[in-house]
Amino acid sequence: MRRPSTSPPPARGPAVAAAAAVVILPAIFPGLFSPLGHAFPSLFSEWNAPKPMHPSLLNEALRWIIPDELKTELWSPLPYQGWKPCLKLSTSHALPLEPSGYIQVFLDGGLNQQRMGICDAVAVAKILNATLVIPHLEVNPVWKDTSSFEEIFDVEHFINTLKDEVSIVKVLPKEFSWSTREYYGTGIRATRIKTAPLHASANWYLENVSPILQSYGIAAIAPFSHRLAFDDLPADIQHLRCKVNFQALVFRPHIISLGETLVKRLRSPVQGHSTEFGHQVVEESKNQAGKYAVLHLRFDKDMAAHSACDFGGGRAEKLALAKYRQVIWQGRVLNSQLTDEELRNTGRCPLTPEEIGLLLVALGFDSKTRLYLASHKVYGGEARISSLRKLFPLMEDKRSLASEEELAHVEGKASVLAALDYYISIHSDIFISASPGNMHNALWAHRTYENLKTIRPNMALLGHIFVNKSMEWSGFQQAVQAGHKGRYGQIRLRKPKQSIYTYPAPDCMCQG
Numbered sequence: 001m002r003r004p005s006t007s008p009p010p011a012r013g014p015a016v017a018a019a020a021a022v023v024i025l026p027a028i029f030p031g032l033f034s035p036l037g038h039a040f041p042s043l044f045s046e047w048n049a050p051k052p053m054h055p056s057l058l059n060e061a062l063r064w065i066i067p068d069e070l071k072t073e074l075w076s077p078l079p080y081q082g083w084k085p086c087l088k089l090s091t092s093h094a095l096p097l098e099p100s101g102y103i104q105v106f107l108d109g110g111l112n113q114q115r116m117g118i119c120d121a122v123a124v125a126k127i128l129n130a131t132l133v134i135p136h137l138e139v140n141p142v143w144k145d146t147s148s149f150e151e152i153f154d155v156e157h158f159i160n161t162l163k164d165e166v167s168i169v170k171v172l173p174k175e176f177s178w179s180t181r182e183y184y185g186t187g188i189r190a191t192r193i194k195t196a197p198l199h200a201s202a203n204w205y206l207e208n209v210s211p212i213l214q215s216y217g218i219a220a221i222a223p224f225s226h227r228l229a230f231d232d233l234p235a236d237i238q239h240l241r242c243k244v245n246f247q248a249l250v251f252r253p254h255i256i257s258l259g260e261t262l263v264k265r266l267r268s269p270v271q272g273h274s275t276e277f278g279h280q281v282v283e284e285s286k287n288q289a290g291k292y293a294v295l296h297l298r299f300d301k302d303m304a305a306h307s308a309c310d311f312g313g314g315r316a317e318k319l320a321l322a323k324y325r326q327v328i329w330q331g332r333v334l335n336s337q338l339t340d341e342e343l344r345n346t347g348r349c350p351l352t353p354e355e356i357g358l359l360l361v362a363l364g365f366d367s368k369t370r371l372y373l374a375s376h377k378v379y380g381g382e383a384r385i386s387s388l389r390k391l392f393p394l395m396e397d398k399r400s401l402a403s404e405e406e407l408a409h410v411e412g413k414a415s416v417l418a419a420l421d422y423y424i425s426i427h428s429d430i431f432i433s434a435s436p437g438n439m440h441n442a443l444w445a446h447r448t449y450e451n452l453k454t455i456r457p458n459m460a461l462l463g464h465i466f467v468n469k470s471m472e473w474s475g476f477q478q479a480v481q482a483g484h485k486g487r488y489g490q491i492r493l494r495k496p497k498q499s500i501y502t503y504p505a506p507d508c509m510c511q512g
Contacts (some may be wrong), residue, residue: 050311050312050313050314050317050380050383050384051312052312052354052387053311053312053352053354053355053466054354054355054358054466054469056472056473057358057471057473057476058354058357058358058387058390058391060472060473061357061358061361061362061391061473062390062391064361064473064477066361066364066365066366070364071288071364071366073364074363074364074365074430075288075291075429075430077429077452077453078451078452078453078488078489078490080451081451081490081491082491082511082512083451083491083505083506083509083510083511084509084510084511084512085246085449085508085509086508086509086510087239087242087243087246087247087508088239095163095164095165095166095167099129099130099131099167100128100129100130100210100213100214101128101130101131101213101214101216101217101218101219102130102131102132102133102169102172102176102179102213102217102218102219103121103124103125103128103130103131103132103133103209103213103218103219103220103221104133104135104136104172104179104218104219104220104221105117105121105124105132105135105136105220105221105222105224106135106136106138106181106184106220106221106222106223106224107121107135107136107137107138107224107225108138108140108223108225109138109140109225109438110140110414110415110418110438110439111152111414111415111418111419111422111439112418112422112438112439112441112442113225113438114135114137114415115245115249115442115501116225116226116438116442116499116501117135117224117225117226117227118135118149118244118249119241119244119245119249119501120224120226120227120228120241121135121224122162122165122166122168122240122241122244122248123228123233123237123240123241123244124205124209124221124227124228125166125167125168126165126166126236126237126240127202127205127206127237128205128206128209128210128213130167130213130219131166131167131168131169132166132167132168132169133168133169133170133171133172134149134150134155134158134168134169134170134171135149136148136149136181137149137152137415140414140415145413145414145415146413147413147414147415147416150170151252151413151415151416152251152252152255152415152416152419153249153250153251153252154250154251154252154253155170157248157250158248158249158250161243161247161248162243162244162248165240165243166240172218176217176218179191179218179220184220184222189220190212190215190216191212191216191218191219191220192219192220192221192222193208193209193212193219193220193221193222194222194223195208196208196221196223196224196227197227198226198227199226199227199228199229199230199497200227200228200229201229201232201233202229202232202233202234202237209221230494230497230498230499230500231496231497235507238500238507238508239507239508241500241501241507242449242500242504242507242508245445245446245501245508246446246449246504246508251419251422251423254409254410255410255416255419255420255423256423258402258406258407258409258410258420259420259423259424259427261402261406262398262401262402262420262424263423263424263427265401266292266370266372266396266401266424267290267291267292267370269289270370270394288368288369288370291370291429292369292370292371292372292428292429293365293369293370293371293372293428293429293430293431293432294371294372294374294421294424294425294428294430294431294432295356295360295371295372295373295374295432295433295434296374296375296421296425296431296432296433296434296439296440296443297353297356297373297374297375297378297385297388297434298350298375298433298434298435298437298439298440299350299351299352299353299375299378299379299384299434299435300375300376300377300378300379301321301324301377301379302328303350303379303435303437304321304350304379305321305324305325305328305333306325306329306333306335307335307343307348307349307350308321308325308333308335308336308338308343309335309340309343309344309348309349309350310340311352312352313380322336335348341467343463344463344464344466344467345460345463345464345467346460346463347458347459347460347461347462347463348459348463349459349463350434350435351434351435351457351459351462352384353378353384353385353387353388353434354387354388355434355462355466356388356432356434356457357387357388357390357391357392358391358476359457359462359480360391360392360432361391362476362477362480362481363455363480363481363484365392367391367392367393367394368394369392369394370394370396371392371394371395371396372395372396372397372401372424372425372428373385373395373396373397374397374421374424374425374439375397375421376414376417376418398417398420398421398424418439421439422439422442422443425439425443426443426446426447426450426452428452429453430453430454430455431443431447431452431453431454431455432454432455432456432457433457434457435457435459436459441499441501441502442501444456444502445500445501445502445503445504447489448489448491448492448503448504448505449504449508449509451489452489453488453489454488454489455484455487455488455489456487456488456489457484457487458483458484458487461479461480461483462480462483465479465480491505492505493505493506494506494507
């Protein structure tokens with residue numbers, strides 16, 4: 001098989017680092033920059049604790065006694081909905097005797113975006129009758145995470161689970177050892193596919209990638225995120241994507257072991273929690289004994305800035321987030337052209353920790369709830385979540401539940417920590433995400449597949465409610481209850497163009 005000729009690398013201009021450093025360094029070294037927040041509030045407002053945006057609702061939520069029948073209904077498991085996992089693949093699409101070549105993919109994004117890319121990579125390899133090389137996970141540009149596929153997922157399980165459908169290898173044979181990430185980063189290469197369109201059809205791969213495989217025996221596809229269509233694919237390909245997602249992708253044993261330990265601690269009786277009402281909480285938590293909920297608090301600085309919403313930090317915070325938008329996206333953020341009220345009325349603003357706390361109380365979660373916080377880094381730190389912690393004094397996260405020794409093997413690895421959060425989330429009694437995103441979608445799909453209770457916030461409704469500053473608690477609570485009927489994990493069938501990684505029925509499930 002011939003090796004493609006090399007073209008000289010294109011010229012690259014110097015990176016602009018100074019402006020980015022002003023934005024990024026405070027996130028890495030908050031202790032160093034926090035004193036400057038008082039001297040230069042317009043730039044370092046992240047460390048100036050904002051006042052509650054909804055003080056009246058917050059005070060009433062802290063005093064509200066939740067009816068027992070509401071709590072009983074909330075914590076009851078989902079009834080059977082007539083759908084079950086269904087992943088039978090036909091024998092007519094068995095493993096080919098002689099694969100057409102090797103497929104490499106390079107996946108960017110966070111863990112859950114990469115998870116979708118892995119599923120698509122297996123499907124594309126099947127479409128092309130090719131051998132898949134274990135996908136390469138790119139370094140995350142935000143968290144600088146270098147975690148590889150092998151550090152997150154059980155490779156042997158992955159290969160063995162799919163061995164009857166797709167040929168998968170850990171590394172390329174020696175004759176193709178030149179085909180590396182570094183090789184494709186230093187020039188224009190004939191074996192690299194850069195033009196795969198978003199949601200490409202199966203025919204696109206057959207017409208554009210098969211000739212590369214025939215000529216060189218290998219094809220590397222990058223970028224690859226969201227590069228396979230959700231519609232007009234054979235049922236076996238759809239079932240295969242489901243099998244990868246729900247059966248083949250299993251985390252490494254040490255991640256599962258730590259996850260099991262933390263789940264056990266969340267389900268254990270509370271032992272003298274250090275809060276101002278600790279004894280009352282411990283004594284009265286028997287109604288929810290052994291149960292816990294997971295809140296995915298998607299409220300990092302990127303999301304806050306990109307939304308262009310007002311989060312109660314005043315002029316200083318608005319200026320700081322505007323500067324961040326300018327550095328990261330050169331100001332090209334469509335939402336910044338709309339007012340805060342317009343954004344909230346259309347459900348485009350992520351819920352703040354305070355707002356998600358008010359939502360949870362209105363839904364029936366009380367101060368005795370064992371609440372696990374799944375989040376990598378919250379914009380504004382502990383100061384930003386103080387209202388949420390007042391409402392839920394038993395709130396935990398991985399660092400409060402695990403010892404330093406237990407976290408030693410996962411600390412500093414954002415994707416591995418996200419995998420730990422995913423494991424704890426999938427085993428929870430209830431899961432809720434503060435706003436849509438890849439983790440919300442991935443867990444919504446997985447928990448739908450397992451028929452587990454998952455609350456989907458009504459963002460448009462909540463936007464309208466929180467804009468109304470005169471609303472009293474009784475009206476707020478009634479509006480929340482009415483607006484979330486049917487949003488607790490009820491089956492929603494996938495519509496055309498919707499993601500199979502968000503709506504697994506009917507492709508991954510069948511009735512009966």
